[in-house]
Amino acid sequence: MIQPRTLFHLKIIAALLVIAIALAALGHWVLHSAEAQRSGTLRLHGLQDEVSVYFDAWGVPHIDAQHDADAYRALGYLHAQDRLFQLDIVRRIGAGRLSELFGQETYATDKFFRTLGISRHARQYAAQLEQNADQPHVKLIRAYQDGINQYIDQGRTPVEYRLLLSRPDYFSTADIAHVTGYMAYSFAEAFKTDALVDHVRGTLGERNAQDLVPGAPQGLPPRRPAAPASVGLLQPLLEQVARVQQQLPAGQFQGSNAWVVKGALSASDLPLLANDPHIGFAVPAVWYEAHIRTPQHEVYGHFLAGLPFPLLGQTRHHAWGLTMLMNDEIDFYRERVNPDDPGQVRVGDRWQNLTVHEEVIKVRGKEDRLIRLRSSRNGPIINDHLATADTEGDSPPPPPVSLFWTFLTPGSDSTEAFYRYSRAKSMAEFEAAAALHWSPGLNVIYADVNDNIAMWATGRLKRWPNSNNSFSLLDASNRRDDFLGYQPFAANPKRINPVTGFIHSANSPYAENNPRRALPGYYAPGERAERLATLLESRDSFDFSVFKAMQLDSQRPHAVAMIADALPLLDSQLLATDLRATAEQARQILAAWDGRFTPDSVGALLFQRWEDNLLEALFADELGERYAHFRDTFMASKSLASLFWKPASPWWDNRQQPIMDGRQSAIEQAWIRTIDILAEERGMAPEEWTWGEVASLQHKHPLADKIPFAGRLNSARVTVTGTNGSLNNMVFNRGGPDYEVIAGPSTRRLVDLANLESTLGINPLGQSGNPFDAHYDDQAQLFAQGNYRAQLFDWLGIQALPDRLTLRPRK
Numbered sequence: 001m002i003q004p005r006t007l008f009h010l011k012i013i014a015a016l017l018v019i020a021i022a023l024a025a026l027g028h029w030v031l032h033s034a035e036a037q038r039s040g041t042l043r044l045h046g047l048q049d050e051v052s053v054y055f056d057a058w059g060v061p062h063i064d065a066q067h068d069a070d071a072y073r074a075l076g077y078l079h080a081q082d083r084l085f086q087l088d089i090v091r092r093i094g095a096g097r098l099s100e101l102f103g104q105e106t107y108a109t110d111k112f113f114r115t116l117g118i119s120r121h122a123r124q125y126a127a128q129l130e131q132n133a134d135q136p137h138v139k140l141i142r143a144y145q146d147g148i149n150q151y152i153d154q155g156r157t158p159v160e161y162r163l164l165l166s167r168p169d170y171f172s173t174a175d176i177a178h179v180t181g182y183m184a185y186s187f188a189e190a191f192k193t194d195a196l197v198d199h200v201r202g203t204l205g206e207r208n209a210q211d212l213v214p215g216a217p218q219g220l221p222p223r224r225p226a227a228p229a230s231v232g233l234l235q236p237l238l239e240q241v242a243r244v245q246q247q248l249p250a251g252q253f254q255g256s257n258a259w260v261v262k263g264a265l266s267a268s269d270l271p272l273l274a275n276d277p278h279i280g281f282a283v284p285a286v287w288y289e290a291h292i293r294t295p296q297h298e299v300y301g302h303f304l305a306g307l308p309f310p311l312l313g314q315t316r317h318h319a320w321g322l323t324m325l326m327n328d329e330i331d332f333y334r335e336r337v338n339p340d341d342p343g344q345v346r347v348g349d350r351w352q353n354l355t356v357h358e359e360v361i362k363v364r365g366k367e368d369r370l371i372r373l374r375s376s377r378n379g380p381i382i383n384d385h386l387a388t389a390d391t392e393g394d395s396p397p398p399p400p401v402s403l404f405w406t407f408l409t410p411g412s413d414s415t416e417a418f419y420r421y422s423r424a425k426s427m428a429e430f431e432a433a434a435a436l437h438w439s440p441g442l443n444v445i446y447a448d449v450n451d452n453i454a455m456w457a458t459g460r461l462k463r464w465p466n467s468n469n470s471f472s473l474l475d476a477s478n479r480r481d482d483f484l485g486y487q488p489f490a491a492n493p494k495r496i497n498p499v500t501g502f503i504h505s506a507n508s509p510y511a512e513n514n515p516r517r518a519l520p521g522y523y524a525p526g527e528r529a530e531r532l533a534t535l536l537e538s539r540d541s542f543d544f545s546v547f548k549a550m551q552l553d554s555q556r557p558h559a560v561a562m563i564a565d566a567l568p569l570l571d572s573q574l575l576a577t578d579l580r581a582t583a584e585q586a587r588q589i590l591a592a593w594d595g596r597f598t599p600d601s602v603g604a605l606l607f608q609r610w611e612d613n614l615l616e617a618l619f620a621d622e623l624g625e626r627y628a629h630f631r632d633t634f635m636a637s638k639s640l641a642s643l644f645w646k647p648a649s650p651w652w653d654n655r656q657q658p659i660m661d662g663r664q665s666a667i668e669q670a671w672i673r674t675i676d677i678l679a680e681e682r683g684m685a686p687e688e689w690t691w692g693e694v695a696s697l698q699h700k701h702p703l704a705d706k707i708p709f710a711g712r713l714n715s716a717r718v719t720v721t722g723t724n725g726s727l728n729n730m731v732f733n734r735g736g737p738d739y740e741v742i743a744g745p746s747t748r749r750l751v752d753l754a755n756l757e758s759t760l761g762i763n764p765l766g767q768s769g770n771p772f773d774a775h776y777d778d779q780a781q782l783f784a785q786g787n788y789r790a791q792l793f794d795w796l797g798i799q800a801l802p803d804r805l806t807l808r809p810r811k
Contacts, residue, residue: 035156035773036081038803043810044150046073046143053078055803058789059767059775062291062798068136069143071292072308074807076147077155079288083305083769085160086284087148088168089702090250090305094118094178094185096361098249101164102706103364109244110361115373117380118181120357121408125177128411137309137419138173144308145171159771163707171306176415179306180439184407186252186280187440189522190330191241193635195234196626197471204622204650211649213638214471215328215520233401233473234332236386238629249702250305251280254731254743255524256323257551258445259504259532260453262497267543268754271447274547275312275321278729279746283701283713284769284776286746287312289761291792299422300759300793302747309418312749314759314793318430318448319751320421323505325441325457327521329406331483333378333476334399345376345400346477352377354400378402378476378483402476404483406460407439414438417458427452427496434458435489441521443505449753455503457493457510460486461519493519504532506727525637527558527725544750544760551748552786553727559607560595562644567591569664570671579684583675586686597723597730599692606689608723609678612734613670615640621656632733637725681737692719695730697741697784699765713771718784720744748788760788 038055049066051074056062061078065071080087092098096114098106113119129138149170161167185191193214201209245252256277263269279286287302290310301310312321338344344351357373374381381400406412413436420433427448434444434456441459446452463484474481493510495503507524534557535550572584586606593603615636620627630636643649647663654660660669682689697720701713720741722728731743750760764783768775782789792798 035770038805041806041808043808044073045810046146047809051807053805054798054801056792056801060289065294068140068294068296071294072140073143073147075290076144077151080148080151081155082767083284083288085158086769087305090182091175091178093250094182099361099363101166104366106247107363109247111371111385112240112244114359115380115382115385117408122174122177126174129173137416141308160703175306180414181407184440187324188330189634192633193522194332194471195238196630198234198473199626201472208650211643211651212635213642214635215522233398236383240386242629251282251286253324254278255507257506257528257727258321258323260445260447261542262453262501263451265501265542267541268752270451270754271453272542272547273319273321273447273751274551276551276745276748277322278743280743281699283699285763285765297423300791311418313422314751314756315422320444320446323443324507325443325459326507326523327441327461327519329439331404332473333402334473335376335402336477337399348479376402378404379408412438445505447753452497453503454496455505461492463487502536504536506532524634525641525725527556528727531727547750550727554597554722555595556725557595558641563590563607566667569667574668574672575675579675579679582679582684582686586675589686597691597726598721599719601691602686602689604691605694609674610670613673614666617666617670618651621654695720695739715777715780757794759791759793761791762788
């Protein structure tokens with residue numbers, strides 16, 4: 001007979017087992033019930049005929065349909081099946097609707113994006129599409145979104161919504177503008193750069209400002225000094241942008257590489273094209289791959305969340321890729337307020353009323369918030385809701401600052417350009433499609449089977465010179481600073497079949513002999529462009545093996561040049577006695593370093609720490625608290641690369657410690673600090689100070705910092721090859737002991753126009769956004785190791801694939 005105490009213990013054990021089984025079953029249901037369906041049959045409303053979808057070994061859908069609308073309805077459903085949470089998150093960022101999911105913690109981010117005017121523009125855009133409902137691209141947008149919405153109705157709920165106890169709402173045409181608005185915002189360096197330049201002009205003077213390099217290498221254009229009342233007006237914006245950037249649950253665009261060679265330089269006798277756009281790493285990866293074939297057209301494309309047309313792709317006739325143009329799409333205007341009526345601002349010789357808009361932000365678990373937004377003739381007033389400690393309280397509000405942004409121009413739309421890229425039958429038709437693009441500015445690099453290569457600067461470009469790149473606040477009351485309109489597309493920079501036989505782009509300016517045709521912009525540092533030019537000029541024949549080595553290149557020749565110049569100053573006698581042997585060993589390693597950033601490289605870490613410390617020695621004393629905002633901008637890298645060779649610049653003056661004035665002193669002190677800190681952090685043996693010990697990549701899930709245990713959805717951390725500025729561009733922020741990569745190649749593509757079935761590519765993670773799908777991270781190791789996979793384009797092989805899903809009309 002069982003004793004009562006034993007029976008009680010057995011009941012406790014049984015109860016715990018039941019609870020454990022229930023929790024395990026619940027976990028399995030939560031995590032596995034959202035798996036994608038890749039075989040069998042599904043029925044969708046709105047289909048005209050049956051659609052066959054073949055899934056390859058990487059989960060990429062190959063869609064075979066009889067009608068375009070059927071294909072894009074299927075694409076929407078499949079995109080949602082793999083990436084619904086990502087689709088939802090990206091449109092919510094631009095729309096200012098994150099707080100509906102995450103509550104109060106994202107309210108400030110939502111308010112910021114509402115202030116930018118994206119949601120108001122999106123409503124205008126939706127009305128514009130409604131007026132053009134019969135246009136082919138509009139019909140396909142609606143079909144694609146109908147596919148997404150049918151998945152929301154009848155598909156499986158992604159794990160993220162189960163964890164959040166929430167559901168997505170339907171997609172609408174306005175969401176296209178929310179997505180493109182976020183894309184345009186993430187391209188806009190002006191939000192940081194203009195605020196910093198304005199601060200330098202107003203506090204340090206024009207001499208310091210002229211030595212900065214915010215745009216093209218020639219430096220700042222002449223500008224009137226900032227009015228005393230204007231200094232600091234953009235500071236709250238700078239702080240808000242920094243806070244928003246830390247909270248964004250999707251990657252921002254950081255740069256890109258692309259190049260193409262003609263058949264005369266190709267081992268296959270037809271053009272070769274390479275492209276690797278640089279975008280913030282996140283879970284899931286940025287691009288969704290899909291292959292569509294209908295009697296009307298065929299394209300293998302890379303799709304952004306929420307956009308139905310591929311931004312990168314290939315057809316049987318041509319292939320194309322993208323890089324950021326980095327043109328100036330933004331200007332900030334200081335509005336002069338009527339002292340008798342704060343709702344009016346000065347325009348020339350008269351007062352003009354500001355327009356007031358009301359918007360509601362829904363906050364999970366809280367009451368809805370009503371915010372009032374104002375706009376002038378130039379655009380949204382962006383500092384009404386950016387109060388800081390300096391502006392809060394009884395002090396009068398700061399003068400309003402308005403935002404002119406090309407993206408917000410009425411009629412702005414780029415979807416028709418993306419739609420036409422895959423339908424062009426000639427280079428002329430492709431160029432006509434490129435002319436339809438509005439914002440953000442992009443370089444479109446092109447190659448076709450007729451041995452044509454080309455690149456166009458696409459987007460509406462402001463008329464030069466007065467409508468471009470002020471890098472500081474403009475005077476809204478003075479008609480001299482008025483926007484002058486856009487130049488015709490025919491005047492945009494372009495390259496078509498150059499005599500060199502190659503074209504390349506790495507977010508650098510077009511080389512123009514006529515300064516009046518030079519396009520001002522917020523360009524990336526020139527290292528990648530110079531390295532590409534060197535590699536392309538060094539050979540007379542290229543194939544995929546050479547292109548792979550170029551995409552994976554981790555060398556920084558600029559770093560080698562800086563070390564060669566500074567090496568005589570890196571004297572071990574500068575260090576404390578107990579560190580001199582360590583410093584001398586480190587110096588010898590650095591002297592022999594080849595400039596490559598590989599995991600086993602000691603020289604890479606030594607240089608990077610020394611460069612970080614030199615940047616701080618050069619700028620931190622003048623910029624003070626704003627240095628933290630400055631150090632991770634393109635302007636910081638370009639200015640350091642320029643000023644390193646200009647010992648007479650006032651930036652070398654040390655305002656805090658005059659005894660350390662001058663270039664030589666800054667170089668020496670940066671070296672001392674490098675050895676001191678590395679020895680403290682990593683011991684006295686420099687041979688153990690490797691790049692792989694500090695530089696790593698982990699793809700982070702949007703919920704990782706918002707829900708307990710959601711960090712388990714992050715990818716495994718891996719070491720990286722590459723750095724800021726190498727062709728294999730691994731972007732990280734400075735300022736800490738480790739370099740956590742936040743952005744880099746969002747895909748790597750290699751296309752041979754002689755054999756489109758041989759196209760290679762790679763995704764940093766995988767095709768699916770479901771953490772327990774087989775294709776969630778099945779490409780991660782290949783990507784980390786610098787490998788590629790095939791992108792299937794041969795229908796004989798595709799139709800032999802074992803995974804086939806049939807979509808049939810639902811009556």
